[in-house]
Amino acid sequence: xxxxxxxxxxxxxxxxxxxxxxxxxxxxxxxxxxxxxxxxxxxxxxxxxxxxxxxxxxxxx
Numbered sequence: 001x002x003x004x005x006x007x008x009x010x011x012x013x014x015x016x017x018x019x020x021x022x023x024x025x026x027x028x029x030x031x032x033x034x035x036x037x038x039x040x041x042x043x044x045x046x047x048x049x050x051x052x053x054x055x056x057x058x059x060x061x
Contacts, residue, residue: 015053019053026042027043028041035056037056038056040055
């Protein structure tokens with residue numbers, strides 16, 4: 001799995017939305033995950049590779 005770090009939750013949402021518009025499939029809508037401050041969306045590209053776009057807010061730790 002490839003993980004792409006972004007600098008805001010809004011950019012994670014936009015990246016995920018654009019990926020789906022371009023044909024990716026959802027593997028988990030963007031939202032908070034497990035750790036405080038970790039926000040991620042998961043998808044598969046057209047070749048079936050799993051990707052993750054995420055933001056981690058260090059201030060919440």
